[in-house]
Structures are given as structure tokens and as C-alpha cells.
Amino acid sequence: MNQHQLMKKLSIKTDSKIVFLVMDGLGDIPHPKYDYMTPLEKSNHPNLDKIAEDGVCGFTIPILPGITPGSGPAHLSLFGYDPLQIEIGRGLLDTLGIDFDFSSLDMASRGNFATADSNGVIIDRRAGRISTDECIRLCEMLSKIKINGVEIFVKPVKEHRFSVIFRGQNLNDKLTDSDPQKEGLKPLKVQALDSASKSTADMVNLFFEKAEEVLKSEKKANMVLLRGFSKMIDIEKYQDLYKLNPLAIATYPMYRGLAKLVGMEVAKTGDTIESEFKTLEENFKNYDYFFMHIKKTDSYGEDGNFESKAKVIEEVDKCIPILMKLNPDVIVVTGDHSTPALMSGHSWHPVPTIIYSKICRKDLVKKFNETECLRGGLGNMSAQYLMPLGMANAGKLIKFGA
Amino acid sequence: MNQHQLMKKLSIKTDSKIVFLVMDGLGDIPHPKYDYMTPLEKSNHPNLDKIAEDGVCGFTIPILPGITPGSGPAHLSLFGYDPLQIEIGRGLLDTLGIDFDFSSLDMASRGNFATADSNGVIIDRRAGRISTDECIRLCEMLSKIKINGVEIFVKPVKEHRFSVIFRGQNLNDKLTDSDPQKEGLKPLKVQALDSASKSTADMVNLFFEKAEEVLKSEKKANMVLLRGFSKMIDIEKYQDLYKLNPLAIATYPMYRGLAKLVGMEVAKTGDTIESEFKTLEENFKNYDYFFMHIKKTDSYGEDGNFESKAKVIEEVDKCIPILMKLNPDVIVVTGDHSTPALMSGHSWHPVPTIIYSKICRKDLVKKFNETECLRGGLGNMSAQYLMPLGMANAGKLIKFGA
Numbered sequence: 001m002n003q004h005q006l007m008k009k010l011s012i013k014t015d016s017k018i019v020f021l022v023m024d025g026l027g028d029i030p031h032p033k034y035d036y037m038t039p040l041e042k043s044n045h046p047n048l049d050k051i052a053e054d055g056v057c058g059f060t061i062p063i064l065p066g067i068t069p070g071s072g073p074a075h076l077s078l079f080g081y082d083p084l085q086i087e088i089g090r091g092l093l094d095t096l097g098i099d100f101d102f103s104s105l106d107m108a109s110r111g112n113f114a115t116a117d118s119n120g121v122i123i124d125r126r127a128g129r130i131s132t133d134e135c136i137r138l139c140e141m142l143s144k145i146k147i148n149g150v151e152i153f154v155k156p157v158k159e160h161r162f163s164v165i166f167r168g169q170n171l172n173d174k175l176t177d178s179d180p181q182k183e184g185l186k187p188l189k190v191q192a193l194d195s196a197s198k199s200t201a202d203m204v205n206l207f208f209e210k211a212e213e214v215l216k217s218e219k220k221a222n223m224v225l226l227r228g229f230s231k232m233i234d235i236e237k238y239q240d241l242y243k244l245n246p247l248a249i250a251t252y253p254m255y256r257g258l259a260k261l262v263g264m265e266v267a268k269t270g271d272t273i274e275s276e277f278k279t280l281e282e283n284f285k286n287y288d289y290f291f292m293h294i295k296k297t298d299s300y301g302e303d304g305n306f307e308s309k310a311k312v313i314e315e316v317d318k319c320i321p322i323l324m325k326l327n328p329d330v331i332v333v334t335g336d337h338s339t340p341a342l343m344s345g346h347s348w349h350p351v352p353t354i355i356y357s358k359i360c361r362k363d364l365v366k367k368f369n370e371t372e373c374l375r376g377g378l379g380n381m382s383a384q385y386l387m388p389l390g391m392a393n394a395g396k397l398i399k400f401g402a
Numbered sequence: 403m404n405q406h407q408l409m410k411k412l413s414i415k416t417d418s419k420i421v422f423l424v425m426d427g428l429g430d431i432p433h434p435k436y437d438y439m440t441p442l443e444k445s446n447h448p449n450l451d452k453i454a455e456d457g458v459c460g461f462t463i464p465i466l467p468g469i470t471p472g473s474g475p476a477h478l479s480l481f482g483y484d485p486l487q488i489e490i491g492r493g494l495l496d497t498l499g500i501d502f503d504f505s506s507l508d509m510a511s512r513g514n515f516a517t518a519d520s521n522g523v524i525i526d527r528r529a530g531r532i533s534t535d536e537c538i539r540l541c542e543m544l545s546k547i548k549i550n551g552v553e554i555f556v557k558p559v560k561e562h563r564f565s566v567i568f569r570g571q572n573l574n575d576k577l578t579d580s581d582p583q584k585e586g587l588k589p590l591k592v593q594a595l596d597s598a599s600k601s602t603a604d605m606v607n608l609f610f611e612k613a614e615e616v617l618k619s620e621k622k623a624n625m626v627l628l629r630g631f632s633k634m635i636d637i638e639k640y641q642d643l644y645k646l647n648p649l650a651i652a653t654y655p656m657y658r659g660l661a662k663l664v665g666m667e668v669a670k671t672g673d674t675i676e677s678e679f680k681t682l683e684e685n686f687k688n689y690d691y692f693f694m695h696i697k698k699t700d701s702y703g704e705d706g707n708f709e710s711k712a713k714v715i716e717e718v719d720k721c722i723p724i725l726m727k728l729n730p731d732v733i734v735v736t737g738d739h740s741t742p743a744l745m746s747g748h749s750w751h752p753v754p755t756i757i758y759s760k761i762c763r764k765d766l767v768k769k770f771n772e773t774e775c776l777r778g779g780l781g782n783m784s785a786q787y788l789m790p791l792g793m794a795n796a797g798k799l800i801k802f803g804a
Contacts, residue, residue: 001777064408064789066794066795066799067412067790067802069801070801070803070804071804072804073803084403087803088803088804094804211580250418347761348791349763350779374766375777379781
């Protein structure tokens with residue numbers, strides 16, 4: 001029996017409530033410009049420290065030691081799924097964030113509007129970053145394309161970016177991209193990488209021909225480029241796996257999409273961290289699991305902006321009293337991976353983590369940071385264990401065996 | 403996807419350089435005669451301590467908790483392969499160290515020259531430990547044996563020890579030994595343990611008959627004993643798996659053989675620890691991965707010689723400045739397993755380990771020993787993760803998923 005099967009067998013419905021507070025890219029490494037401290041070490045966060053003091057701390061490893069994850073696999077792991085078994089294609093991941101009801105027949109891809117010259121050579125892969133309004137108008141035009149045996153949905157994302165979802169029987173996603181990823185080249189014909197994907201490749205290439213015709217009189221966006229063709233994955237939902245009624249609170253589309261993928265409802269929320277906590281407060285009585293996603297720790301990490309990353313942590317800390325007042329049975333504070341400011345990118349470094357409940361076995365950790373977590377009771381463990389531990393601390397798992 | 407497939411998918415070629423410094427049998431347990439300290443604790447090694455201080459430390463578990471490994475599986479694990487999936491037979495392991503170009507058709511075995519009386523009863527399993535020169539002469543004689551459908555290579559090892567490699571189609575190695583491991587007995591007929599190995603057993607028994615004929619006028623070495631029949635294993639090489647160009651520096655044949663098995667080139671080097679470091683220096687610019695193997699920590703551990711084991715560690719420490727001057731991007735200091743002097747043998751105890759790079763997340767460990775490593779950032783982890791972590795710290799792994 002694997003972890004997934006164990007969860008399905010042992011999980012029960014109870015009234016207790018679990019909050020996962022995920023600060024994206026939270027983990028960091030010592031920075032020479034900041035006294036060899038990390039943003040968690042350099043910032044002031046008395047409320048998070050109190051949760052750490054009352055909880056059990058340590059580190060989570062998103063995938064395996066040494067493996068730097070993208071957001072997709074990292075979140076699957078946080079949600080208790082095995083990211084080495086379930087692969088979310090790029091097109092699907094990007095498309096998850098748009099307001100769209102996916103079916104199991106869908107194949108998604110990410111699209112760019114581009115500018116081509118009179119010979120069909122790409123001269124601007126982003127079509128001069130057209131406005132989102134322009135993108136909406138163009139997507140409506142492309143939505144009218146008809147191809148036998150397949151439904152086509154063209155959905156704006158932002159500026160020159162959009163998604164195409166093809167819905168039909170027997171679609172297969174082993175396809176090359178049409179986007180050559182370089183200017184000065186013509187777009188590529190999509191090719192099938194296996195025989196089962198051959199007819200899908202033909203269908204997608206037909207879509208390009210029709211799109212070219214539709215866009216031919218556009219000045220900037222006279223071409224589309226598609227990449228990351230990926231079919232909907234078949235994944236067991238939180239409701240069935242954990243018997244949970246989950247709510248996601250996230251400001252960024254991709255994370256809302258990841259949450260939907262595992263069966264979470266997605267709350268309407270504002271753009272600020274405080275509004276996310278307010279949304280938690282408003283919805284607290286109606287759900288029993290909450291995934292709260294804070295994006296900007298990662299964004300500033302990616303920018304190499306140590307100080308702003310530290311400030312986001314302080315901003316989260318100021319909102320913690322809203323969370324504590326709700327008195328959830330279990331609080332998990334973690335990140336999906338590390339994004340060290342010094343590296344300006346995701347990394348493999350284990351992520352500082354707290355599990356708090358009245359029955360967790362608290363350790364000697366008094367503050368929430370990378371150095372203190374070294375003496376935590378969780379040690380270095382797979383992020384996939386956070387859901388079982390969260391469920392256990394919430395009294396939602398029965399005994400295994402007699 | 404498993405770790406092996408992940409490494410193959412994510413590894414990229416870069417200019418960065420990784421050094422694995424492996425002190426065989428390094429780990430130890432407190433010794434009552436030496437203030438309940440270990441050789442690492444009792445010895446003076448300021449240079450290793452400095453690497454520990456600047457790196458991230460902890461313990462590696464060679465196979466699984468409680469499992470005492472031989473050198474073969476322990477090294478497979480260090481090299482990032484799963485030793486529970488890949489089994490290296492004893493004959494192959496012993497034969498790996500001789501200067502021989504193995505093919506996938508080969509089946510190896512380890513041989514002893516022995517002395518039999520006129521009834522064919524073994525009276526000396528080691529033929530009076532004949533000289534290596536004698537061994538060479540006898541091996542040349544045996545090399546002339548011809549058997550239909552198989553090529554036979556008889557290669558001297560040392561004193562009474564040699565290797566036989568049978569090369570042919572459809573050889574199978576599920577065979578019993580001919581060596582009864584005791585004097586006063588006749589050698590055993592080799593028997594097939596499965597039906598596929600039946601014809602190979604007949605062939606090997608024919609080889610014995612012919613060897614008896616060849617050696618009949620020898621005074622001491624008038625018989626051969628063979629054991630550990632094992633076929634060449636099929637293992638993906640460092641070049642394909644990690645895109646590395648690896649060099650092995652080792653004084654003992656078996657470790658050179660293990661390194662060859664995973665695709666490493668083997669450097670010519672001297673017998674001393676200093677000569678191994680000099681060899682590293684001379685070859686540093688031409689490779690991007692270096693496996694340095696120090697044997698004597700293990701040898702003295704096996705002898706129960708605590709003080710000499712401690713001295714070997716000090717001797718390694720004196721050479722560390724040669725390594726540091728080369729400024730490798732990643733240094734891993736570890737052992738393949740523990741060989742506690744108090745136990746005079748290999749053990750299962752986790753092995754003190756350092757991973758050093760500019761982007762490792764250093765911990766509070768200031769000295770390199772078993773007690774200090776307890777508070778290291780690596781915790782207790784599988785030795786199989788050293789290669790992924792080494793690769794990650796060297797910037798040789800791309801992100802997994804989007």
C-alpha cells in the first residue's frame with residue numbers, strides 16, 4: 001500500500017479545521033550582504049515565531065534531495081501527491097489559472113500572439129506586448145474557428161498570452177511545439193512524437209492555418225505560437241482522498257488552478273496579503289481545509305530582492321492574529337520550495353516548516369527560521385508527509401491495522 | 403520516474419567541478435580506551451574542520467538503516483545507483499580491479515591456486531601463498547585452455563589469487579562454487595542453480611578437468627578453486643546519466659574497478675595519500691568529476707587499530723590544502739560505510755558527511771566528526787542522494803517541471 005492508498009483508507013470526516021499557509025519560495029540561504037542571514041532570520045515575525053514555539057518544526061524536501069522543483073510538482077507534493085508519478089504539462093499548468101471548467105477530454109496549450117513579416121518570419125514573439133483588451137478581442141476571433149470532431153476554446157491570459165484548449169475524443173499530447181522560441185524563424189509545424197498523437201498533430205496544424213487566415217489583417221498580432229501541449233491529468237480529489245471540503249485562497253492564477261486540479265474550491269480574494277487573510281476569516285466556517293498561497297516571497301526571491309522578501313514575511317506576520325483568532329485545529333506553515341535571493345531562482349534547499357496543533361509534540365525551536373529549524377522535531381522530511389501529518393494532527397486519520 | 407531517470411532528465415554539462423573525497427570505512431563509534439571518542443574526534447584535522455564549518459554536514463546511510471554493506475553496494479550508492487536493484491557478484495567485483503576490458507558477454511569468477519594430494523583432496527587452499535610471479539606463469543599456462551564456443555581469460559591478481567573470465571553467448575551465472583572453503587575436502591563440482599545455467603556449469607566443469615591436466619606436474623599449485631561466478635552488469639555510465647567526464651583516483655584495484663564500472667577513467671597514481679592528491683592536481687583541468695578513494699581508514703578499522711585509523715585521517719587532512727587550492731565548486735567528504743575500530747569490521751552506522759559549495763546552506767557544525775554532524779543540516783540521509791546534491795550544488799541540474 002502506498003501513501004495515497006493509505007490516506008484514502010484511513011481518512012475520516014470530522015469537524016476539525018486545517019490551514020496550510022504556504023509562502024511560495026520561502027526557504028533561503030545565508031546572504032553575505034545581510035550578515036550571512038536569510039530573510040526569515042533577518043526579518044521580525046513574532047507571531048510566526050510563536051507558532052514555531054508552540055509547534056513542531058523542521059524542513060520539508062519538495063521532491064528529492066538536490067532536485068529543484070517548478071511550482072507544479074512542488075504543490076502536488078504539498079498536497080500529498082507523488083510528483084514523480086503525476087506530471088502536469090506546461091500548457092495545462094498555465095491554463096489551470098484561467099476561469100475554465102476542464103473536462104477529462106481536454107488538451108491545453110499556452111499561446112503567444114506574435115508578429116510575422118510578409119514572408120511568415122517571426123519578427124516579434126510577443127506582438128509588441130499587446131494590451132490584455134486586445135488579447136481578449138483576438139481570442140474571441142479565434143474562438144470562432146471550427147474543426148470537425150473537436151471543440152476549441154481560446155482564452156485570454158494577459159497581454160500577448162493566451163491559452164487554447166482542444167476538447168475531443170482521442171486527443172494525444174506527445175507533440176512538438178510550434179513556437180521556435182526565437183525571432184527570425186518561421187513557426188514550426190507541430191509534429192507527433194508517437195503514432196497515437198499523429199491525428200492530433202494534424203488537427204493542431206489545421207488550427208494554425210485557420211488562425212493565420214483569421215488574423216491576416218492584424219497589424220501586430222498576425223500569428224499564433226503554441227507550446228506545451230498537455231492533456232488533463234487524472235488525479236483523485238481532496239474530497240475522495242481525504243474526505244475534506246477544501247478552499248483555496250490565492251492571488252495568482254496558476255496556484256488557483258493547481259488547487260482546482262485537486263478538487264479545491266477557489267475563493268474570490270483581493271490582491272493583498274491582508275485581503276487573503278480576510279477571505280480566510282469570511283469563509284472559515286464553511287470549509288475544513290484551507291490552502292493559503294502567498295506569492296510574493298517567491299517573486300522577490302526570483303528578483304534577488306532580499307529586503308522585499310523579508311518585508312513580505314513581516315507583512316504575513318502582521319496578519320497572523322487574524323488566523324489565530326479563528327483557532328484552527330492544525331496550522332501548517334511552509335513554502336513549496338526555496339527561492340534564495342542570492343540565487344535569484346528556485347532551488348533544492350529544504351524548506352523551513354511548522355506543524356502546529358494542540359497534540360503535536362513540540363520541540364525546542366523558539367523562532368521560525370532556517371537555523372532554528374535545524375533542531376526541530378520534523379527533521380528533514382518529504383513535503384508529501386505534510387498532508388498525512390496535518391490530517392493526523394486534526395484527528396482525521398483512523399488507526400492503520402488492528 | 404525514479405531518481406535515476408530524474409538525473410538523466412535533469413543533468414546538464416557545465417564547467418563546474420565536483421570532488422568526492424571518500425575515506426573508506428570512515429565512520430566509527432566511541433571507543434572506551436580513547437575517552438569514548440571516535441578516530442575523527444580524537445584526531446587533529448583543522449582543514450577538514452574548515453570544510454565542515456563552511457559546508458553542510460550530516461550522515462549518510464549506505465543502504466538502509468541497520469544494513470552493513472560490502473564495498474560494492476556501498477560504492478554504488480555513493481555513485482547514485484540503487485544497490486538493491488543492481489547486484490555486483492563477488493567474482494565480478496574482484497575482477498574489476500584487474501586491467502581488463504570487460505564486455506557484456508563476460509562472466510567473471512575469482513580463483514585460488516591450491517595444493518591437492520594424490521587423491522585430489524585439498525591440503526592447502528592457498529598453495530603455500532605462491533609468489534605473484536609464479537601466479538603469472540601459471541595463469542599463462544591456463545590461458546591456453548580451449549573450450550568450444552567460449553573465450554577464456556585467466557588473469558593473475560596477487561600471490562595465489564587470480565581471475566577467470568569466460569566470454570560467450572548465453573553464459574549464465576546461477577552457479578555454485580567449486581571452492582569448498584575448507585581443507586581436507588575435494589573440490590566441488592559446479593552445479594547449476596537454474597536450468598538456464600546448466601550448460602554454463604558443464605562448461606566450467608570441463609575447464610576444471612583441463613586445468614587439472616595442465617597443472618598436474620606442478621608441486622604446489624596443482625589445482626584451481628573458483629567461486630563467485632558473476633556476469634557483467636548492465637549499468638548506465640556517468641557520461642550518459644550525469645553528463646560528467648569523471649576520473650577515479652584510487653590505490654586499490656577493487657575501487658578502480660568499481661569506478662570503471664560506472665564509466666570513470668582511472669588515473670595512474672602512487673601508493674601514498676599524498677600521491678593521490680598530487681594526481682588530482684595534475685588532472686584537475688581535464689575532468690569535471692573526481693572520485694578520490696582513501697583505503698587505509700578502512701584497513702586499520704578492520705584491524706581494530708584505532709590510532710592508525712586516526713593517523714590516516716590526519717594524513718588526509720595535511721593534503722587538503724592541495725585540494726582547496728584547486729578551488730573545486732563542490733567538495734563531498736564522506737566514507738562508503740563505517741568500519742568501527744572497536745568492531746574490527748564494516749558496520750551499518752551512518753557515515754559523517756560534508757557537502758561544501760558556495761551555495762550550500764551551511765549549518766552550525768564547526769568540526770568534522772560524529773558528534774558535531776548530529777546537528778548538521780543534512781540529517782540522516784541515503785548515500786544515494788550525494789550525487790543529486792553534488793550535482794545541484796555544482797549547478798548541473800535543471801529545474802524539474804514548471
